[in-house]
Amino acid sequence: MSSLYKHLRVHQIFGANTDVGKTILTTALSRASASKKFPVFYLKPVSTGAKEHADDRHVARFGGKASKLIHAECLFQYDEPVSPHLAARLKDPENANIPSDDIFIKSVATRIREYARRTGKAAHVYIETAGGVHSPTLSGTTQLDCYRPLFLPTVLIGDSKLGGISSTISAYESLLLRGYIVDAVILFRDEYYRNSEYLTEYFRERGIYVATVDPPPARISDPLQDAEATEKYYEALVSPEIENGVSSVVDYLDVRHGIRLKELESMPQRTLNSVWWPFVQHGTIKGPEDVTVIDSAYGDFFSVARPQTNTNTSSSILSPEFDGSASWWTQTFGHANPSLTMAAARASGRYGHVMFPQATHLPALKLAERMVHNGPGKGWASRAFISDNGSTGMEVALKMALRAYTIRHGSKFTEQDKKNLGILGLKGSYHGDTIGAMDACEEGVYTCEWHNAKGYWFEPPSIGFQDGKPRISVPSSLSSTAKPHTVPAKSLSWIYDVEERLHTPLARGYALYVQRALEKIEQQGQKIAALVIEPLVMGAGGMIFVDPLFQRVLVDVVRGRRSGSSKEWSGMPVIYDEVFVGLNRLGVESAGPILGVYPDISVNAKVLTGGLVPLSVTLATQSIFNAFLNDAKADALLHGHSYTAHPIGCEVANETLAQIDKLVKTDEWKSAKSKWSEYQGEESKVWSLWDPQFVAEVSKLPKVKEAMALGSVFAINFEDSSAGYTSFFAQNLLSPLKKPFEDSGLSNAPGGAPYGIHYRTLGNIGYFMTSLNTKASVIRSLEDKIWRTIAN
Incomplete structure (x- = not known):
């Protein structure tokens, strides 16, 4: 990432296969560039075989009259003429010093940055890979995946031999599946197989520049004559008089480079002219400098361009930014995950989109079985309703709950009563931006003119670290003194040991408060039909870490019992909105085991598909399902969307869940869990990827009211007299995080460039979110940057 310069045009050379002429044609490109008076940097990241026959030496030797302008080098050289991964293992059988992908990519990126600094005028860089696109690198990772973090525009060398049409197209499609920009295809002409004729037409139809050139002469046994x-041959190959030859390719690559630069430069203003952003007050946008242009994304990082970064010609137009909100809480394994991309392509190629009512397909069936029998619905759910997104999933859940309630109690209500049924929830709730989901929340900044809040919302007690210690903050409405106060806790693990805390005075106080509130609601004639909660953490409401004991007591009182073991819902249906928190976002698959009670209906989304495509699953008990079950069509759940259970989303979800199953067993997760247990001095049900000492120390800072972390989520509640969603306090305070830190020792972005942090705030609440597989080293560097920003 971040390897785009105004004066330095960089292209990576991939081959459709081994022995297709990559070195010959890259030598020709280097020579053609030098003949046009451009300084040329040729880089062979890894080479195998005898040094005297190494590709970088060949390029230097045949650079032509302008060879003094060509600098050629190799980073990792191995003597054995075999695949790089095998050559590395033959040299280092214990695998003790084989460079990792991170080290390998940082070495390449560092070289590119050096080239940019060494020349102040226009120059060309050619980076030649080894073998075919899927040939392994030193670690064994295929080249396509290893080089992807750099996101360099590509020249593909086609295969002119037997079978070359297939291998060339396959290589091209593999590049596209990983997001590469393919600027040109070059291949040799062959009078017998004539692959070039077919491939020229094939690629030109797709807007790809194609150049076909004469093959090299046969080798001559005499070295001098051969040279x-x-x-x-090279002199003829790079002649500018040859139409559509190598010299023309160099000109075209320059044009493509210029187009990309101009496009990035124009995008901010074009965006301001055409786009209406979500959750943005356009009146606060000063100009193009306020627009973040995301050129690409990989892993946990965006590669972004901003006008102010273009002042230094030796600096990259692009810079890495850590995706600090996990792209609105969706990312599971980071961006451009190849396994998820392949899953989407697999389903797209097999199905596209197909109708789902009274039909089935394997991706949807497997997803439903996984979610019901071996996922968050295990032990309580019997059905899965698959829809488009979290907000839609919540509308489905509300429809299920209201129908179940009215069927059981319908004889008591008039038709108007049914239309006015409300829900029970918590202040600060947010269940999505569709109007029905909005109506399940009280009036707030997200609602609109049609909003008709139907229900009653409790002010929840919350938890977090204050002055280094975990505490429970009890609001005035729940306090016997009618004043807010904090309750010290033995430890964070004790707070989440709900079963033990059920016998405390605080639990009895919670229960008494809820019971009295329900009695008052009934006396006022308001009809409540469902309890809807975001378990453990309320996201959009301000990253409120709700006291789990309060939510447990709330469920128990509503149901009129301590246990959720009955197969029939009681009191009113209970809905868990786990769109944000579910599927290990907080380090647990579901909130049910922590709260000790399970819902009648739950909703999962976001993490479900790894952040690649929208999808939601609403789980329900058999009791809820039975409310819609009879012979009358009108009594069915008449709810659905065109893309209900779309195969692409379902297949991606299945792949995501399979990867999560492996992730939870990794050493990084085990290490993070152990660190939290050691910090608390006891085994804990809850933990975080964020360091517990860091969270505690942040909570001691003068500007901080409270800090808290669970799973991948870390939130800071800043002291602010105008606290609330409309506050700009956190946004302004954290603004230095956007600037890349120059300390390269802290850089864990792909390629090793200093990075900034792209973050979102909720008024006076600053929050940061990682993927589930973000490396501990990256999180430690994030903690350091956050600390240095808010401790000053």
Whole structure:
């Protein structure tokens, strides 16, 4: 990432296969560039075989009259003429010093940055890979995946031999599946197989520049004669008089480079002219400098361009930014995950989109079985309703709950009563931006003119670290003194040991408060039909870490019992909105085991598909399902969307869940869990990828009221007299995080460039979110940057 310069045009050379002429044609490109008076940097990241036959030496030798302008080098050289991964293992059988992908990519990126600093005028860089697109690198990772963090525009060398049409197209499609920009295809002409004729037409139809050139002459046994013949070949190959030859390719690559630069430069103003952003007050946008242009994304990082970064010609137009909100809480394994991309392509190629009512397909069936029998619905759910997104999933859940309630109690209500049924929830709730989901929340900044809040919302007690210690903050409405106060806790693990805390005075106080509130609601004639909660953490409401004991007591009182073991819902249906918190976002698959009670209906989304495509699953008990079950069509759940249970989303979800199953067993997760247990001095049900000492120390800072972390989520409640969603306090305070830190020792972005942090705030609440597989080293560097920003 961040390897785009105004004056330095960089292209990576991939081959459709091994022995297709990559080095010959890259030598020709380098020579053609030098003949046009451009300084040329040729880089062969890894080479195998004897040094005297190494590709970088060949390029230097046959650079032509302008060879003094060509600098050629190799980073990792191995003697054995075999695949790089095998050559590395033969040299280092214990695998003790084989460079990792991170080290390998940082080495390449560092070289590119050096090239940019070494020349102040226009120059060309050619980076030649080894073998075919899927040939392994030193670690064994295929080249396509290893080089992807750099996101360099590509020249593909086609295969002119037997079978070359297939291998070339397959290589091209593999590049596209990983997001590469393919600027040109070059291949040799062959009078027998004539692959170039077919491939030229194939690629030109797709807008790809194609150049076909004469193949090299046969080798001559005499070295001097062979060198002379090779020199003549190159001289002819790069001649500017040859139409659509190598010299023309160099010109075209320059044009493509210029187009990309102009596009990035124009995008901010074009966006301001055409786009209406969500959750943005356009009146506060000063100009193009306020627009973040995301050129690409990989892993946990965006590669972004901003006008103010263009002042230094030796600096990259692009810079890495950590995706600090996990792209609105969706990312599971980071961006451009190849396994998820392949899952989407697999389903797209097999199905596209197909109708789902009274039909089935394997991705949807497997997803439903996984979610019901081996996922968050295990032990309580019997059905899965698959829809488009979290907000839609919540509308489905509300429809289920209201129908179940009215069927059981319908004889008591008039038709108007049914239309006015409300829900029970918590202040600060947010269940999505569709109007029905909005109506399940009280009036707030997200609602609109049609909003008709139907229900009653409790002010929840919350938890967090204050002055280094975990505490429970009890609001005035729940306090016997009618004043807010905090309750010290033995430890964070004790707070989440709900079963033990059920016998405390605080639990009895919670229960008494809820019971009295329900009695008052009934006396006022308001009809409540469902309890809807975001368990453990209320996201959009301000990253409120709700006291789990309060939510447990709330469920128990509503149901009129301590246990959720009955197969029939009681009191009123209970809905868990786990769109944000579910599927290990907080380090647990579901809130049910922590609260000790399970819902009648739950909703999962976001993490479900790894942040690649929208999808939601609403789980329900058999009791809820039975409310819609009879012979009358009108009594069915008449709810659905065109893309209900779309195969692409379902297949991606299945792949995501399979990867999560592996992730929870990794050493990084085990290490993070152990660190939290050691910090608390006891085994804990809850933990975080964020360091517990860091969270505690942040909570001691003068500007901080409270800090808290669970799973991948870390939130800071800043002291602010105008606290609330409309506050700009956190946004302004954290603004230095956007600037890349120059300390390269803290850089864990792909390629090793200093990075900034792209973050979102909720008024006076600053929050940061990682993927589930973000490396501990990256999180430690994030903690350091956050600390240095808010401790000053």
